[in-house]
Amino acid sequence: MGEAIAITSGKGGVGKSSVTLNLGMMLAMKQKRVCLIDMDLGLKNLDLMMDLQNRVIYDLKDVLEGKCPLRKAIIKDKHCANLYLLPACKSMRIHDMKTAEIKRVVDLLKHEFDYVLLDTPAGIESGFLCSLPCVERVLLVSTLDVTSLQDGDRVIGLLLKEGLDQIDLIINRYQPRFVEKKISLSLEDAAQWLGIDLLGYIFEDEEVMRANNYHFAAIMQSESLYACFDALAKRLCGEAAPLPKYREKKLLAKLFGS
Template identity: 50%
Template sequence: MGEIIAVTSGKGGVGKSSVCIHLGMMLASKGYKICLVDADLGLKNLDLMMGLDNRVIFDMQDVVEERCLLERALLQDKREKNLYLLPVCKGVNFSGIHQDDFVRVMRVLQNQFDYLFIDTPAGVESGFRFASSVAGRAIIVSNLDVSALQDADRVIGLLLKEGVAMLELVLNKISPRAIDKGMCVKIEDATSWLAIPLLGYIVEDARMQSCNNRGLPIAVARDSQLYHCFDVLARRFLKEKVALPKLNERRFLSRIFAT
């Protein structure tokens, strides 16, 4: 039976959906069958970022209301045959799905996929509550801004209250220069503050937004910095003993991330 993971954050704009897509794509490239469930209602954009927006015809709400079979609502990625997307709803109206419906569909998907990643809304909207009710593991995405870390800390408390015991942190949009100049919280201070294991970090890259807008995830480019970051992230997610690069050693970074 597959594992269900909630991918969440306390603050919008930290790159939660990008992390969800790229981690899923990296795992799919390693042979795992992956389903991304877009439960970020109102701000749903996984279909756009994956270049699948024109293919969305059915969603989970159609499945629940018996307008189509679950297989018709699943969209296969254009690049990775093991990666699929399930939109929860095409619009912002979530009234047609109750928590029991959501859980039932997720249990069916567990028998079809190795990993299910639920992209949740930032905060405590319905999508967040539904995901936390069924996930046994959660990835909290944040950057090194104080406000983002404060909100992430609040979300960690909510997840623990819901009984999601396995929590892991991904720090996104990491800039070694900003850390060196004291313009943001240090990684070790952020992990100490949130007190959950650091799964990985993703370096800041100006190309990310452009690629997301074009539906072309940058993780497919093997010579990119982001590919290396997501490869390490995926391997650590799979419990491989892989060390993180030491950000305070610039020569080490330039050697690892030479393009």
């Protein structure tokens, strides 16, 4: 039986979907069978980020309405044999979603996959609320920006109210030099503020934007990001993996992109 995990954030724009994709791919590269579910209805980002938008024939709505079996809606990634996607549907209205039906789908997937990662909407939207009864664990993605942490704290309060207490923190767009200059809070301050354990962090890296624009996983092009997600995946699986050290690019490397 696999594990279902919601990946969420307190506010939009913190890179939650990018974290979902790259973490899912890293787990798949470690021989784990992984299925991503795009719960962010109306935005529907994951199929585009994975360059699978032209292969979507059936989606989550079709499965919930009984128009197709679950196996027909799941799409295999082009580059990673163990990574799959259950796409969202833009035309599905939030109030049409029935939590019990979504949980049934997730439970079926847990019999086929080691990890089912639900990319939920930010904040406390209905797609987020529908995801909660389906998962055993939550990964909260935040930056070290005060507003992001404050909104994340609100989400943690809601999760605890719903009986979900296995919550880990992922800091995205981490820039150590900003911490050193006291431009942003430290990792320790963020974890203490939210009262949850830090699972890991992802360094700020321009390859993330490039990857999103050209439809590939950023870990395939950046050693820095690969190291961050490698540590995240290992720690998620219960291994005692150290977090990577930051190596700032030299001026020539920045100029010539190496």
